[in-house]
Amino acid sequence: xxxxxxxxxxxxxxxxxxxxxxxxxxxxxxxxxxxxxxxxxxxxxxxxxxxxxxxxxxxxxxxxxxxxxxxxxxxxxxxxxxxxxxxxxxxxxxxxxxxxxxxxxxxxxxxxxxxxxxxxxxxxxxxxxxxxxxxxxxxxxxxxxxxxxxxxxxxxxxxxxxxxxxxxxxxxxxxxxxxxxxxxxxxxxxxxxxxxxxxxxxxxxxxxxxxxxxxxxxxxxxxxxxxxxxxxxxxxxxxxxxxxxxxxxxxxxxxxxxxxxxxxxxxxxxxxxxxxxxxxxxxxxxxxxxxxxxxxxxxxxxxxxxxxxxxxxxxxxxxxxxxxxxxxxxxxxxxxxxxxxxxxxxxxxxxxxxxxxxxxxxxxxxxxxxxxxxxxxxxxxxxxxxxxxxxx
Numbered sequence: 001x002x003x004x005x006x007x008x009x010x011x012x013x014x015x016x017x018x019x020x021x022x023x024x025x026x027x028x029x030x031x032x033x034x035x036x037x038x039x040x041x042x043x044x045x046x047x048x049x050x051x052x053x054x055x056x057x058x059x060x061x062x063x064x065x066x067x068x069x070x071x072x073x074x075x076x077x078x079x080x081x082x083x084x085x086x087x088x089x090x091x092x093x094x095x096x097x098x099x100x101x102x103x104x105x106x107x108x109x110x111x112x113x114x115x116x117x118x119x120x121x122x123x124x125x126x127x128x129x130x131x132x133x134x135x136x137x138x139x140x141x142x143x144x145x146x147x148x149x150x151x152x153x154x155x156x157x158x159x160x161x162x163x164x165x166x167x168x169x170x171x172x173x174x175x176x177x178x179x180x181x182x183x184x185x186x187x188x189x190x191x192x193x194x195x196x197x198x199x200x201x202x203x204x205x206x207x208x209x210x211x212x213x214x215x216x217x218x219x220x221x222x223x224x225x226x227x228x229x230x231x232x233x234x235x236x237x238x239x240x241x242x243x244x245x246x247x248x249x250x251x252x253x254x255x256x257x258x259x260x261x262x263x264x265x266x267x268x269x270x271x272x273x274x275x276x277x278x279x280x281x282x283x284x285x286x287x288x289x290x291x292x293x294x295x296x297x298x299x300x301x302x303x304x305x306x307x308x309x310x311x312x313x314x315x316x317x318x319x320x321x322x323x324x325x326x327x328x329x330x331x332x333x334x335x336x337x338x339x340x341x342x343x344x345x346x347x348x349x350x351x352x353x354x355x356x357x358x359x360x361x362x363x364x365x366x367x368x369x370x371x372x373x374x375x376x377x378x379x380x381x382x383x384x385x386x387x388x389x390x391x392x
Contacts, residue, residue, distance in 0.1 A: 047343065048303065048323040051356065057336070058348040058358030061376060061388040062100035065363075066093040069382045072128070073197040075115030075154050075369040076380055080137070083378060084116045085386055086125050092116060092135070097373060100388060106139040114197055115154030115369070117162065122176060124162050126151035132164055134179060145179035147172045153199035158207075158221055165199055169211060173224055183224030187211065190235075194246045194263055194286065203253050208272075210247025214262040216270060230258075230275035233265030249288025249329050254310065259296055261285035267298050267306075268313065279313035288329035290337070295351060297337050299327035305339060307354060319354035322347060331370045333377050334391045340367025344381055346389065362387050 067087030076085045082103060083095045092106040106123065113128035122142065126132045128150045134142040149166030156163040161182065162174040169189050173182040193212045200209040206227065207219040214233030219226050235243035244264055251260040257278060259269040267289065268280030283300050290297045295307040295316055303323035307316040326342035336357070337349040344365050348358030365382040372378070379387040 045324050047325045047341075048321055050345075050359070051321060053356065053359055056348070056358040056360070057392050058338075058346065058360050059390050059392070060360050060362075061390050063362075063388070064095055064100040064102065064386045065384050066090060066095075066102075066386055067384040069368060069380075069384065070111070071382075072113045072152065073115075073368045074112075074380055075197070075199075076371065076373075076378055076386070077116040077118040077123075077154065078371075078373045078378075079118045079120075083373065083386065084118055084123060085380060086112045086114070086116045087384055088112055090384075092123060092125060095386060097376070097388070100386065104139060106135050108133055113150070114152050115199070117155030117157050119157035122157055122162075124155040124157060126155060126164060128152070130166065132162070132174060132179065134162070134176075143177075143179035145174050145181070147174075147181075152195070152197040154197070156200055156202055158202045161221060163200055163202065163207060163221070165209065167195055169193070171200065171207065171209060171219065171224070173221070185219055185224045185226070187217075190240065190243070192240045192244055194244060194248045196246075196248045196286075198248055198250050198288070201250055201253055201258075203272075206272075208251050208253065208258050210249065210251050210260050212244075212246045214245045214247065214265045216247060216251050216258055216260055216275070218258075218272075218275060228275035230270040230277055232260060232268040232270065232277065232280050233262040236264075248286045252289050252291050254291040257310075259289050259291060259310070261287065261289050261298050263301065267296075267308070269296070269310065278311075281308060281313045281315075283308075287327070290330040290332040292332040292335075292351060297330040297332060297351075299330055299339055303327050305330065305337070305349060305354060307337075307351065317352075317354040319349060319356070321356060326366070328367055328370060331372060331377060333372050334375070336391050338370060338377055338389070338391075340370045340379060342366045344385075346370065346377075346379060346387075348391065358391070360387075360389060 067090035070088035091108040094104045117124040153165045164172045171185040235245040257269045261267040263286045266280040267283040296310040305319040331338040344362040363385040369380040377389040
């Protein structure tokens, strides 16, 4: 989830302390002109009143608490019937995926700022100072590396590489064995971009990443060379704030297409092979999308949830009863649609008509991660709650 506030923007040309003041002033002046401005922190618009549900097809199986996120958006990772969860100050906690019992804990030694990357016997995390740490599954330190930028996204382990994305959009490939840098990909970015924890998706030797300017880029995983660049939505407006048009969530790969949503822009799909745009719709979102066999699901900046035909982009349904609830990226799960909000609620929607058919409450803080792990959906909250959900 990309929480939109004045501090949620990243400046590539100014120190963060000075930029924060500049961005607040710009937001105050331009609020009426910017789509989604009601989502800025401090907005007095109240979330939509939720309808009563007689029954709920969504239930909490177990819950655990691992430590507060301190404003960072952590995402868990799964391996060997364990759920690895990073926290800002408590390091990495491994929970049993059956009952949520804490199995082990890895002390990172530094405050962490992003999610967990895991594969086989390697666990990787990072800090907001660009420190990347690798451990084995027993918690022993394997290596520590430094990249030149704040890391908010979960590292991704691909073969012999650890892929790390920094907040300014650079992508590093580190050697999985010793952490040494193999290559770095970078491109020019606007002076103002959304500050998100979006990582990358990797498939068949290609890295796909969303960028500012409404772009999705494909990069060779082994060499770091770009293979194509697609534009889902172009920036519009006369000011830097109005022209923020970023792919803020992780693109989703489905069959032969890559789909993504653009903040203050459009939602659409491109061909994975060459980047040709298949379709795009005027739907702005600060988070990612989800796909099932028939539909693409996206929550816009106003809190509306859409189901779109994934081949054409045509609207199948729109659910408007979750407005102003600061929704995260939807999750397609066991034939239903899940979406979390900023108040700790997780909502269950019918994929056929968008009807609200379930709801559970967590700890009252923002749902920062919602992922599938086998037959359960795993939630992580800003207060450090971890919940396993089941759908009937």
